[in-house]
Every structure is written in structure tokens, then in C-alpha cells.
């Protein structure tokens with residue numbers, strides 16, 4: 001096993017962890033599922049889940065990572081009591097990381113393509129229908145999807161190959177700060193769009209009757225899964241960053257910081273997109289294409305829109321890349337923890353393997369569009385997303401919770417010692433019973449009910 005690098009600063013850690021958290025989940029997925037499930041009421045439920053599940057679980061995961069100083073490949077092996085089998089968790093967890101990348105890189109590829117198209121003036125003079133048609137023809141083109149997916153895989157792997165401080169930390173830091181600034185500018189711009197008020201209403205004024213359309217249990221399941229997805233919790237993706245820091249700060253405070261940054265970006269993405277939907281007659285419930293068919297309209301109608309649009313998609317690429325880089329880092333560390341193979345070799349193998357693994361999703365809207373695994377109109381992407389977001393993340397979160405709270409796991413005292421080492425906010429000891437009993441039951445309940453309503 002190789003020696004572990006550390007982050008050079010706390011800011012580096014926060015921005016990279018936030019960089020792993022903030023991604024397509026915020027700017028692509030959050031708006032489209034909020035649109036699908038009817039707006040503000042969904043957002044409210046999502047907030048509640050962030051608060052009662054997200055922050056505690058994020059703290060647990062960071063603690064496991066920091067105490068073990070290992071990726072999920074070995075973290076439980078190191079911390080579990082002798083003779084227990086917690087370490088088997090590494091298999092579903094790592095599978096989750098791979099499956100996530102199998103669709104994430106395709107969507108990241110769309111972002112890269114839109115960046116180039118925007119920069120080249122490819123949307124100039126188009127009306128809303130033409131912009132919508134452009135996205136459909138993008139999906140329909142297998143070469144384009146595969147080429148951009150490959151570009152994403154290779155460039156992110158090369159950055160990871162350069163190592164933690166040189167590659168990952170330096171690049172992510174700059175990207176995250178630029179992203180935050182630009183999102184604020186665009187949210188202000190979209191806020192004042194003529195005809196956008198109705199979008200703001202949809203987004204900010206909860207109308208609970210809309211929840212009934214889908215059934216409350218399905219909405220709860222979607223909101224909970226999105227809360228886990230957005231924070232990257234449940235499969236060791238964020239734990240790894242805990243393994244790169246020392247014990248100078250307590251972890252609850254860091255978890256709250258990451259959650260606040262992540263939520264701010266998601267909220268702003270909604271503020272940018274929903275007014276624009278209503279201003280240009282785009283259906284907010286239309287699914288994964290939402291951001292791609294809405295935003296070029298906004299930029300077309302803005303003075304200097306081509307420049308703003310180019311910057312926007314550039315930063316979307318940053319957000320996506322910082323997550324891909326974070327997860328790739330995890331995949332590579334998994335193998336450097338488990339084997340003695342040199343890092344360079346592992347990186348090289350991964351480039352090839354990932355390209356192959358990512359093909360089905362990239363081809364899912366064209367060559368393989370006949371496969372509709374979750375019913376009429378769904379694609380391979382939806383299946384892969386469902387496996388990760390609605391299954392591995394919630395169930396994996398339960399594993400983390402039990403591991404930290406139970407005597408025959410790592411145990412509560414050990415967890416509290418780790419989480420509370422250093423300066424900053426402490427994890428409240430008083431919520432032990434909540435964490436141990438209620439929290440996993442909430443997840444299980446929402447999960448089971450969600451399944452029942454989805455498949456009945």
C-alpha cells in the first residue's frame with residue numbers, strides 16, 4: 001500500500017469534498033426531479049431529509065474515513081471487531097461507485113458538448129423548439145455521445161493520475177470558487193426574466209396537492225434518494241476524503257459546511273432554471289434534458305448571452321468533473337489500498353475498463369434505445385441511476401449507521417471520539433438513540449414504501 005498524501009489545507013479539503021458533493025446531482029438532477037415531482041413541496045421534503053438524515057450520515061462517513069485512513073476498500077476491515085463481516089460492504093459500495101460513473105460520464109459529456117456548441121455560437125438565433133430539437137438530435141447521435149464520454153473518462157483519469165495535491169486539490173479548488181460566483185450572477189439574471197414569476201411560484205410556493213399525483217410515498221422515496229445522492233453518502237465516496245485529513249477539526253461542522261455549500265448550489269440551479277422554463281414555455285417535468293433545453297433560451301435572450309452561456313456550461317463541466325475526479329480517486333485508491341500494483345498501471349487499466357463500462361449508457365439513447373429497462377420511455381441511464389440512488393445509497397447509509405452505532409460494529413464511543421476530535425461543532429451525544437434506531441428505520445420505511453408504490 002502506498003503512503004497517503006494529505007490535503008494541504010482545510011479549505012482544500014472542504015472545497016474538494018464539496019466538489020465531490022456538488023455535481024450533476026445539483027445542476028442537472030435536482031432541477032429535473034424537482035420539476036417532475038411538482039416543485040416547492042418536493043424541495044421542502046428534500047430539505048427535511050438533508051437535515052435529519054444527510055448531515056448525521058455524512059458525519060459518520062467522514063469519521064469512518066478519517067479513523068481508518070483507508071478507502072472503503074479497507075476502512076471496515078481496519079475498524080470492525082475481529083470476526084465480524086462488515087468489510088463485505090466494500091463490494092456493493094465499490095460496485096456503486098462504478099455504476100455511478102457508468103452514467104455520470106455520459107451526462108458530463110453532454111455538458112462538455114454544450115460548452116463547445118455554445119462557444120461556437122451553435123445556438124445563436126434558435127427558438128425554443130429548435131433548441132429542444134437540438135437536444136434530441138444530440139441524444140440520437142451515438143458517435144457524439146461515445147466520443148465525449150471517452151474525453152471525460154480520459155481527462156479526469158489523467159488528473160487523478162497526477163496525485164492528490166498536485167492534481168485533484170489544485171484544480172478542484174479553482175473550479176469550485178469560479179462555479180459559485182457564476183451561479184450567483186446567473187440566478188440574479190434569471191430571477192428578473194420577464195414571465196418567470198410563475199416559475200418562481202412553482203419552485204418556491206409549496207402546493208401539496210401536486211404530491212398526490214405521484215403518491216406521497218414515491219415522492220418521499222425520490223426526495224430521500226436525492227438527498228443521499230447529492231451529498232454523495234452511502235457508498236464510501238465521501239468517506240475517502242475523511243481519510244485525507246488530520247484530526248484538527250471536528251467532523252460535524254465540516255459536514256454542515258459541505259451540506260450548506262451543496263444545498264446553495266442546488267437551490268441556485270433551480271432559481272436559474274425554473275423562471276426560465278416558464279418564460280420560454282419549457283415543461284419543467286420533462287426529465288433529464290431539462291437543463292439542456294431550458295438554458296440556451298435564457299442565453300439567447302440575454303445581451304452577451306453567448307459569452308455567459310459558454311461560461312455557464314464551462315462551470316457545469318467543472319462541477320461534473322470535480323465529482324468524477326473525486327469518485328475516480330476513490331476507485332484508484334480502492335486498488336492501491338488492496339493491491340501492490342503501481343498507481344500508474346491501475347490508472348491505465350481503469351481508462352480502458354471505464355470506457356467499456358460507460359458505453360451502454362452512452363448508447364442508451366440511440367443504438368440501444370430499444371432497451372427501456374424501467375418502463376416506457378426510460379433508458380439505461382435511468383436503470384443505472386435507480387440502482388445507485390434508490391438502492392445502494394440508502395441501504396449503504398443504513399450499513400454506515402449501524403456500523404457506527406452498534407457494539408458489534410465500530411461502536412458509538414469510537415465514532416464519537418473520532419467525530420469530535422478537533423475544534424468545531426460536536427456531534428450531540430443525546431441523539432444516539434435516534435441515530436441507532438430511528439434513523440435506519442426512517443430510511444428502511446421510505447425505501448420499502450417507495451418500492452411498493454413504484455412497482456404496484
Ligand code: PHE
Nearest residue numbers: 021023024025229230232237
Ligand atoms: N453528489 C454527486 C452529485 O451531486 C453525485 C455522487 C453521488 C457522487 C454518490 C459520489 C457518490 O452530483
Ligand code: NA
Nearest residue numbers: 021022025230
Ligand atoms: Na450534490
